[in-house]
Amino acid sequence: NPTLQLTGITKAYNHGKPNEVNVLQGVDLTVEKGEIVALVAPSGAGKSTLLHIAGLLDTPDSGTVTINGDDMTGKSDSRRTAMRRDGVGFIYQFHHLLPEFTALENIVLPQLANGIAQKEAEARALELLGNVGVAERADHRPAALSGGEQQRVAFCRALANRPTLLLADEPTGNLDPGTSDRVFGALMDLVRGTGLAAVIATHNLELAARMDRTVHLTAGKLTHGE
Ligand code: ADP
Numbered sequence: 001n002p003t004l005q006l007t008g009i010t011k012a013y014n015h016g017k018p019n020e021v022n023v024l025q026g027v028d029l030t031v032e033k034g035e036i037v038a039l040v041a042p043s044g045a046g047k048s049t050l051l052h053i054a055g056l057l058d059t060p061d062s063g064t065v066t067i068n069g070d071d072m073t074g075k076s077d078s079r080r081t082a083m084r085r086d087g088v089g090f091i092y093q094f095h096h097l098l099p100e101f102t103a104l105e106n107i108v109l110p111q112l113a114n115g116i117a118q119k120e121a122e123a124r125a126l127e128l129l130g131n132v133g134v135a136e137r138a139d140h141r142p143a144a145l146s147g148g149e150q151q152r153v154a155f156c157r158a159l160a161n162r163p164t165l166l167l168a169d170e171p172t173g174n175l176d177p178g179t180s181d182r183v184f185g186a187l188m189d190l191v192r193g194t195g196l197a198a199v200i201a202t203h204n205l206e207l208a209a210r211m212d213r214t215v216h217l218t219a220g221k222l223t224h225g226e
Protein backbone atom coordinates (compact mmCIF):
# COMPACT_ATOMS: atom_id res chain seq x y z
CA ASN A 1 0.00 0.00 0.00
CA PRO A 2 1.13 3.58 -0.61
CA THR A 3 1.80 5.53 2.59
CA LEU A 4 -0.57 8.29 1.48
CA GLN A 5 -3.29 8.19 -1.13
CA LEU A 6 -5.55 11.16 -1.81
CA THR A 7 -8.32 10.72 -4.37
CA GLY A 8 -10.75 13.33 -5.67
CA ILE A 9 -10.24 15.70 -2.75
CA THR A 10 -12.44 18.80 -2.83
CA LYS A 11 -12.67 21.53 -0.22
CA ALA A 12 -14.51 24.85 -0.19
CA TYR A 13 -14.79 27.53 2.47
CA ASN A 14 -17.85 29.73 3.06
CA HIS A 15 -20.25 27.37 1.27
CA GLY A 16 -23.12 29.16 -0.47
CA LYS A 17 -21.91 32.61 0.53
CA PRO A 18 -20.75 35.37 -1.84
CA ASN A 19 -17.20 34.81 -0.62
CA GLU A 20 -17.27 31.03 -1.26
CA VAL A 21 -13.82 29.82 -2.24
CA ASN A 22 -13.29 26.42 -3.86
CA VAL A 23 -9.77 25.76 -2.65
CA LEU A 24 -9.32 22.14 -3.74
CA GLN A 25 -11.18 20.94 -6.83
CA GLY A 26 -10.31 17.29 -7.28
CA VAL A 27 -6.85 16.60 -5.94
CA ASP A 28 -5.24 13.19 -6.47
CA LEU A 29 -1.88 12.32 -4.94
CA THR A 30 -0.12 9.06 -4.16
CA VAL A 31 3.04 8.98 -2.07
CA GLU A 32 4.89 5.69 -1.75
CA LYS A 33 7.01 4.61 1.20
CA GLY A 34 10.39 6.32 1.07
CA GLU A 35 9.24 8.93 -1.42
CA ILE A 36 9.81 12.64 -0.79
CA VAL A 37 7.42 14.90 -2.69
CA ALA A 38 7.81 18.66 -3.01
CA LEU A 39 4.53 20.58 -2.91
CA VAL A 40 4.92 23.91 -4.67
CA ALA A 41 2.08 26.43 -4.60
CA PRO A 42 1.61 30.18 -4.76
CA SER A 43 0.47 31.75 -1.48
CA GLY A 44 -3.26 31.21 -0.95
CA ALA A 45 -3.44 28.27 -3.37
CA GLY A 46 -4.53 25.87 -0.62
CA LYS A 47 -1.25 24.24 0.40
CA SER A 48 -2.02 24.39 4.13
CA THR A 49 -5.55 23.13 3.52
CA LEU A 50 -4.18 20.18 1.57
CA LEU A 51 -1.57 19.33 4.22
CA HIS A 52 -4.19 19.55 6.99
CA ILE A 53 -6.50 17.20 5.09
CA ALA A 54 -3.65 14.75 4.37
CA GLY A 55 -2.68 14.86 8.06
CA LEU A 56 -6.26 14.29 9.27
CA LEU A 57 -6.46 17.70 10.94
CA ASP A 58 -9.29 18.66 8.59
CA THR A 59 -11.82 16.73 6.49
CA PRO A 60 -12.46 17.18 2.76
CA ASP A 61 -15.93 17.92 1.36
CA SER A 62 -15.51 14.90 -0.89
CA GLY A 63 -12.78 12.45 -1.79
CA THR A 64 -10.80 9.96 0.26
CA VAL A 65 -7.67 10.03 2.41
CA THR A 66 -6.03 6.62 2.77
CA ILE A 67 -3.00 6.18 5.01
CA ASN A 68 -1.08 2.88 4.87
CA GLY A 69 -4.06 1.26 3.20
CA ASP A 70 -6.49 2.46 5.86
CA ASP A 71 -9.28 4.59 4.32
CA MET A 72 -9.89 7.29 6.92
CA THR A 73 -13.10 8.59 5.28
CA GLY A 74 -15.92 8.66 7.78
CA LYS A 75 -13.78 7.22 10.58
CA SER A 76 -14.50 8.46 14.11
CA ASP A 77 -12.54 11.39 15.55
CA SER A 78 -10.80 9.04 17.95
CA ARG A 79 -9.66 6.74 15.12
CA ARG A 80 -8.41 9.74 13.16
CA THR A 81 -6.62 11.16 16.19
CA ALA A 82 -4.99 7.81 16.89
CA MET A 83 -3.76 7.54 13.30
CA ARG A 84 -2.47 11.13 13.41
CA ARG A 85 -0.64 10.66 16.73
CA ASP A 86 0.89 7.39 15.71
CA GLY A 87 1.45 7.73 11.99
CA VAL A 88 1.89 11.37 11.03
CA GLY A 89 4.65 13.87 11.89
CA PHE A 90 4.16 17.59 11.30
CA ILE A 91 6.72 20.32 10.82
CA TYR A 92 5.67 23.95 10.59
CA GLN A 93 7.41 27.05 9.32
CA PHE A 94 7.84 28.19 12.90
CA HIS A 95 9.05 25.49 15.22
CA HIS A 96 6.44 25.80 18.02
CA LEU A 97 8.82 24.27 20.57
CA LEU A 98 7.68 24.47 24.18
CA PRO A 99 9.79 27.36 25.58
CA GLU A 100 9.96 26.13 29.18
CA PHE A 101 11.42 22.74 28.20
CA THR A 102 14.86 21.81 26.89
CA ALA A 103 15.51 20.56 23.37
CA LEU A 104 15.72 17.01 24.70
CA GLU A 105 12.50 17.34 26.70
CA ASN A 106 10.67 18.71 23.66
CA ILE A 107 11.46 15.44 21.88
CA VAL A 108 10.90 13.22 24.91
CA LEU A 109 7.44 14.56 25.83
CA PRO A 110 5.53 13.33 22.75
CA GLN A 111 7.07 9.89 23.27
CA LEU A 112 5.97 9.76 26.91
CA ALA A 113 2.47 10.71 25.74
CA ASN A 114 2.68 7.69 23.44
CA GLY A 115 3.58 5.33 26.28
CA ILE A 116 7.34 5.11 25.70
CA ALA A 117 9.49 4.77 28.86
CA GLN A 118 11.58 7.79 29.92
CA LYS A 119 14.98 6.16 29.35
CA GLU A 120 14.09 4.84 25.92
CA ALA A 121 12.56 8.21 24.96
CA GLU A 122 15.72 10.06 26.01
CA ALA A 123 17.94 7.67 24.08
CA ARG A 124 15.81 8.13 20.98
CA ALA A 125 15.82 11.94 21.40
CA LEU A 126 19.60 12.03 21.72
CA GLU A 127 20.04 9.82 18.68
CA LEU A 128 17.77 12.07 16.62
CA LEU A 129 19.55 15.22 17.83
CA GLY A 130 22.86 13.59 16.92
CA ASN A 131 21.59 12.87 13.43
CA VAL A 132 20.97 16.57 12.83
CA GLY A 133 24.14 17.73 14.57
CA VAL A 134 22.69 19.36 17.69
CA ALA A 135 23.23 16.66 20.36
CA GLU A 136 25.49 18.99 22.34
CA ARG A 137 22.57 21.45 22.61
CA ALA A 138 20.22 18.87 24.16
CA ASP A 139 19.99 20.61 27.54
CA HIS A 140 19.32 24.10 26.21
CA ARG A 141 15.91 25.69 26.07
CA PRO A 142 14.70 26.95 22.67
CA ALA A 143 15.50 30.60 23.49
CA ALA A 144 19.18 29.66 23.85
CA LEU A 145 19.28 28.04 20.38
CA SER A 146 19.71 29.65 16.97
CA GLY A 147 16.76 29.61 14.56
CA GLY A 148 18.35 26.80 12.58
CA GLU A 149 18.98 24.76 15.72
CA GLN A 150 15.42 25.28 16.89
CA GLN A 151 14.10 24.05 13.57
CA ARG A 152 16.36 20.96 13.69
CA VAL A 153 14.94 20.17 17.12
CA ALA A 154 11.45 20.51 15.65
CA PHE A 155 12.39 17.98 12.94
CA CYS A 156 13.47 15.55 15.66
CA ARG A 157 10.23 16.08 17.55
CA ALA A 158 8.19 15.38 14.39
CA LEU A 159 10.00 12.07 13.97
CA ALA A 160 10.07 11.13 17.68
CA ASN A 161 7.18 8.69 17.50
CA ARG A 162 8.40 7.08 14.27
CA PRO A 163 5.62 8.29 11.95
CA THR A 164 5.22 6.68 8.54
CA LEU A 165 4.21 9.98 6.95
CA LEU A 166 5.90 13.36 7.38
CA LEU A 167 4.09 16.57 6.40
CA ALA A 168 6.03 19.82 6.40
CA ASP A 169 4.76 23.33 5.64
CA GLU A 170 7.66 25.58 4.58
CA PRO A 171 9.97 23.88 7.12
CA THR A 172 12.86 26.28 6.55
CA GLY A 173 10.85 29.28 5.33
CA ASN A 174 11.69 31.45 8.36
CA LEU A 175 15.47 31.01 8.05
CA ASP A 176 17.93 33.09 6.06
CA PRO A 177 18.90 31.48 2.71
CA GLY A 178 22.28 30.05 3.77
CA THR A 179 20.94 28.61 7.02
CA SER A 180 17.83 27.35 5.26
CA ASP A 181 19.98 25.44 2.79
CA ARG A 182 22.00 23.68 5.50
CA VAL A 183 19.04 22.97 7.76
CA PHE A 184 17.11 21.62 4.79
CA GLY A 185 20.03 19.30 4.06
CA ALA A 186 19.79 18.00 7.62
CA LEU A 187 16.08 17.37 7.13
CA MET A 188 16.66 15.50 3.87
CA ASP A 189 19.30 13.28 5.55
CA LEU A 190 16.97 12.58 8.45
CA VAL A 191 14.05 11.68 6.19
CA ARG A 192 16.15 9.54 3.83
CA GLY A 193 17.69 7.78 6.83
CA THR A 194 14.29 6.67 8.09
CA GLY A 195 12.73 5.78 4.74
CA LEU A 196 9.42 7.40 5.56
CA ALA A 197 7.18 9.12 3.03
CA ALA A 198 7.13 12.91 3.06
CA VAL A 199 5.25 15.81 1.52
CA ILE A 200 7.24 19.00 1.97
CA ALA A 201 5.75 22.33 0.92
CA THR A 202 8.20 24.95 -0.24
CA HIS A 203 8.35 28.06 -2.39
CA ASN A 204 12.00 27.38 -3.07
CA LEU A 205 12.45 25.58 -6.40
CA GLU A 206 16.08 24.73 -5.61
CA LEU A 207 14.98 22.92 -2.45
CA ALA A 208 12.16 21.26 -4.40
CA ALA A 209 14.71 19.96 -6.90
CA ARG A 210 16.46 18.06 -4.08
CA MET A 211 13.34 15.96 -3.47
CA ASP A 212 12.20 12.96 -5.52
CA ARG A 213 9.51 14.79 -7.47
CA THR A 214 7.48 17.97 -7.47
CA VAL A 215 3.74 18.55 -7.59
CA HIS A 216 2.29 22.00 -8.25
CA LEU A 217 -0.98 23.17 -6.72
CA THR A 218 -2.71 25.74 -8.90
CA ALA A 219 -6.37 26.57 -9.47
CA GLY A 220 -7.45 23.85 -7.08
CA LYS A 221 -5.66 21.01 -8.86
CA LEU A 222 -2.32 19.27 -8.69
CA THR A 223 -0.11 18.99 -11.72
CA HIS A 224 2.67 16.47 -11.53
CA GLY A 225 6.22 17.29 -12.56
CA GLU A 226 9.13 14.88 -12.70
P1 ADP B 1 -1.90 28.43 1.41
O1 ADP B 1 -1.43 27.57 2.53
O2 ADP B 1 -1.57 27.87 0.06
O3 ADP B 1 -1.47 29.86 1.53
P2 ADP B 1 -4.54 28.02 2.54
O4 ADP B 1 -4.83 26.58 2.43
O5 ADP B 1 -4.14 28.55 3.88
O6 ADP B 1 -3.49 28.44 1.42
O7 ADP B 1 -5.81 28.84 2.09
C1 ADP B 1 -6.37 28.70 0.77
C2 ADP B 1 -7.52 29.68 0.58
O8 ADP B 1 -8.58 29.36 1.47
C3 ADP B 1 -7.16 31.12 0.88
O9 ADP B 1 -7.86 31.93 -0.03
C4 ADP B 1 -7.64 31.32 2.28
O10 ADP B 1 -7.98 32.67 2.49
C5 ADP B 1 -8.87 30.44 2.33
N1 ADP B 1 -9.08 29.87 3.67
C6 ADP B 1 -8.22 29.10 4.37
N2 ADP B 1 -8.75 28.72 5.54
C7 ADP B 1 -9.98 29.29 5.61
C8 ADP B 1 -11.05 29.27 6.56
N3 ADP B 1 -10.94 28.59 7.70
N4 ADP B 1 -12.15 29.96 6.27
C9 ADP B 1 -12.27 30.63 5.11
N5 ADP B 1 -11.34 30.69 4.15
C10 ADP B 1 -10.19 30.03 4.39
Ligand code: ADP
Pocket residue numbers: 057084085090092095096097
Ligand atom coordinates in the same frame (compact mmCIF):
# COMPACT_ATOMS: atom_id res chain seq x y z
P1 ADP C 1 3.18 21.22 18.05
O1 ADP C 1 3.67 22.09 16.92
O2 ADP C 1 4.03 21.27 19.26
O3 ADP C 1 2.85 19.82 17.61
P2 ADP C 1 0.51 22.02 17.81
O4 ADP C 1 -0.39 22.77 18.74
O5 ADP C 1 0.73 22.53 16.44
O6 ADP C 1 1.89 21.88 18.57
O7 ADP C 1 0.05 20.51 17.72
C1 ADP C 1 -0.41 19.84 18.85
C2 ADP C 1 -1.34 18.75 18.37
O8 ADP C 1 -2.43 19.34 17.69
C3 ADP C 1 -0.63 17.80 17.41
O9 ADP C 1 -0.84 16.48 17.85
C4 ADP C 1 -1.28 18.03 16.07
O10 ADP C 1 -1.68 16.79 15.53
C5 ADP C 1 -2.49 18.87 16.38
N1 ADP C 1 -2.56 20.04 15.49
C6 ADP C 1 -1.53 20.71 14.94
N2 ADP C 1 -1.96 21.71 14.15
C7 ADP C 1 -3.30 21.69 14.20
C8 ADP C 1 -4.33 22.45 13.59
N3 ADP C 1 -4.08 23.46 12.75
N4 ADP C 1 -5.61 22.16 13.88
C9 ADP C 1 -5.89 21.15 14.72
N5 ADP C 1 -4.97 20.36 15.32
C10 ADP C 1 -3.69 20.63 15.08
